[in-house]
Amino acid sequence: MSDTHKAAPMVDEVSDFEILEMAVRELAIEKGLFSAEDHRRWIEYVHTLGPLPAARLAAKAWLDPDFKKLAVADGVKASLAVGIDWINGPPTKFGTPSDYCSFRVLEDTPKVKHVVVCTLCSCYPRTILGQSPEWYRTPNYRRRLVRWPRQVLAEFGLQLAADVEIRVVDSNQKTRYMVLPLRPIGTEGWSEQQLTEIVTRDCLIGVAMPQPGVTSNAKRPVHPAVHPIHTGH
């Protein structure tokens, strides 16, 4: 119902942003600032990204205490085990310009729950998690999470005991973060694949906790695109 009460998007058939985007890209290519091939490769690279490697990293850490130690000590090195090379993976071969190569895995315990925000923009570990959700980019989330984390988490459906330490991590410089949530009860004997499936993107940001049988983010309204991306397949 929340989808239907909204006015239709206020854009003309071709928006000013679409015009400007094309103009800037064409000029940059004409002037040799980057090549059309560079742009194509970057789009292709972004299409390969998503939260799956980070979910696998969490599952591996649950199953292997030595790997968990490595993940907490050196997130960049641990990422290699799930196929993510922070440095040489992106087309640049020096990391992505916006996400750098400093990655920390924040380990939840029964007494500590981490949740991530970037109050200054919306820094996010795209290299291992893909593009950030829109709500993560809103000034609202960025304003409130650092000061009223319990209220915001409750809005996401997470209510935590008063004696649990909620640690908000504000990703304000070059380090990017993922949360390593607690392995839920009821998953004894599960395989890495089964465990990976319950570690959703929201669990990795810290606004949800994994549960057996829950393999997707909480259902929320989706604002549709006027001209959605072509994924090429």
Place this chain on the structure above:
Amino acid sequence: MSKNQHDRAHHAKKASGVGDPQCFRGEAGQAKFKNGDKVRIRDLPDIFYTRCQVYTRGAVGRITKVVYESPAAEDEAWDNTDHPEWFYSVVFRQHELWPDYPASYKNDTLETEFSERWLEQA
């Protein structure tokens, strides 16, 4: 590189195969602080740009990790990489940051990073 007519590839050359901030390793000299140090966040004048959140200014926290060396964001924001500094991850008690934070949640904390210029011994 601090000049306008600089080599556009300067960062790519330095960081290729190494990564950023790894490419600044060894350039910041001796770290002034270590894990466990109590630090106060300085309230330097705000002009044009900073990545030191106003909500941390004047607050006292504890260093949990000496993270990396890098030019400060305030300089990199103009593509100047001449003076790398040490960066630290600092944890604060929420009631240190927000006087109205509910007393019943006294364990709650917040962690964020600072370049060395923003810290003083507390």
Place this chain on the structure above:
Amino acid sequence: MPSPSRSALMRHFDLVGQLQPAYHQPQHAPYPDAIDHAKYRALLRSSHDVGGEPDVPIEWEEKEEEQWEANTFATCECLAWRGVWSAEERRRRQNVDVGETQYLALPYYGRWLLSAARIIVDKQYVTLTELVNKIDEVKSRYEQKSAR
């Protein structure tokens, strides 16, 4: 380039009127002695530094990505890859230099895009004339396409 109608221009002035800064005073551009330390700090603040500002709960939503948004992200990363700017320069331009009104009123990737357009002009890779002409050209390409 078609000329705008007077009524379209009047609507423009109405809209621009709504973009006035929120800090309303009897006199804009006040005398210097009206600016104490607190006001100076508030006015000089980096507009991206919103942590701790009061706000009301909203509904958390997901959003489908527009093609131009994906392209803009790639353009901005390619500009950094090839050394036209650093990511921190980009953040400074799109999150602070744009000023309070554009910061809060434009879509997320709208600010990325504007700062990409701005950097290639500021660093003199293209003139503003070239940019304006290119925008006009792309626009008329579309108008011709939709007229067919």
